[in-house]
Amino acid sequence: MNxxxxxxxxxxxxxxxxxxxxxxxWEGVRNYQARNFLRDTVKKGDxxxxxHSNAEPPGVAGVCKIVKEGYIDHTAFDxxxxxxxxxxxxxxxxxxxxxVGYVQTFEEVVPLPKLKVxxxxxxxxxxxxxxxxxxxxxxxxxxDIVMKxxxxxxxxx
DNA sequence: GCCAACGTTGGC
DNA sequence: GCCAACGTTGGC
Numbered sequence: 001m002n003x004x005x006x007x008x009x010x011x012x013x014x015x016x017x018x019x020x021x022x023x024x025x026w027e028g029v030r031n032y033q034a035r036n037f038l039r040d041t042v043k044k045g046d047x048x049x050x051x052h053s054n055a056e057p058p059g060v061a062g063v064c065k066i067v068k069e070g071y072i073d074h075t076a077f078d079x080x081x082x083x084x085x086x087x088x089x090x091x092x093x094x095x096x097x098x099x100v101g102y103v104q105t106f107e108e109v110v111p112l113p114k115l116k117v118x119x120x121x122x123x124x125x126x127x128x129x130x131x132x133x134x135x136x137x138x139x140x141x142x143x144d145i146v147m148k149x150x151x152x153x154x155x156x157x
Numbered sequence: 158g159c160c161a162a163c164g165t166t167g168g169c
Numbered sequence: 170g171c172c173a174a175c176g177t178t179g180g181c
Contacts, residue, residue, distance in 0.1 A: 007178095007179090009178095009179090031164075032164090033164095053178080053179055053180085054178080054179055054180080055179095058179075058180065058181095112180080129161085129162075129180090130161070130162040130163060130178090130179090130180095131162095131163095131179095132162075132163060132164080132177080132178050132179070133163095134178090158181105159180105159181085160179105160180100160181095161178100161179100161180095161181105162177100162178085162179095162180105163176105163177085163178080164175105164176090164177080164178100165174105165175085165176080165177100166173105166174085166175080166176095167172100167173095167174090167175100168171105168172095168173090168174100169170105169171090169172095
């Protein structure tokens with residue numbers, strides 16, 4: 001089982017939207033490093049910290065989990081889709097999706113400044129300057145520390 | 158709204 | 170293959 005941090009701008013798709021939808025396909029990843037994770041490494045049952053970027057405050061808003069492993073992103077083939085990418089061909093797809101399911105929302109967002117000053121999170125990617133990757137691996141230890149900061153226990157699903 | 162950091166593109 | 174220019178991300 002692996003742990004991840006997925007970034008989303010809440011003005012585009014927030015954890016409240018995921019709570020309402022129960023599950024969703026994680027659309028719009030157009031970065032090769034993030035694509036490699038989605039295609040190769042993210043597995044069903046993995047737990048994901050749902051991170052609100054470009055938010056006030058930015059931080060971890062809750063938890064979701066992988067309910068469907070990497071599959072071809074057909075929105076990249078559709079010229080009418082805002083995620084269309086002419087470089088992605090049906091015989092050589094460039095982009096992949098996973099589906100995530102809602103698990104829980106924290107009572108309060110664990111804000112980025114708090115992550116930055118917490119012992120044990122020094123190596124966590126999101127705490128480092130210029131860490132733009134939208135799909136980030138997280139260790140179990142880091143995941144557990146964030147849960148503790150949130151005062152949350154993992155909800156059984 | 159600003160701007161630093163980063164990834165991608167394209168000329169050479 | 171180098172690297173300048175450009176576009177995007179995302180904290181502040």
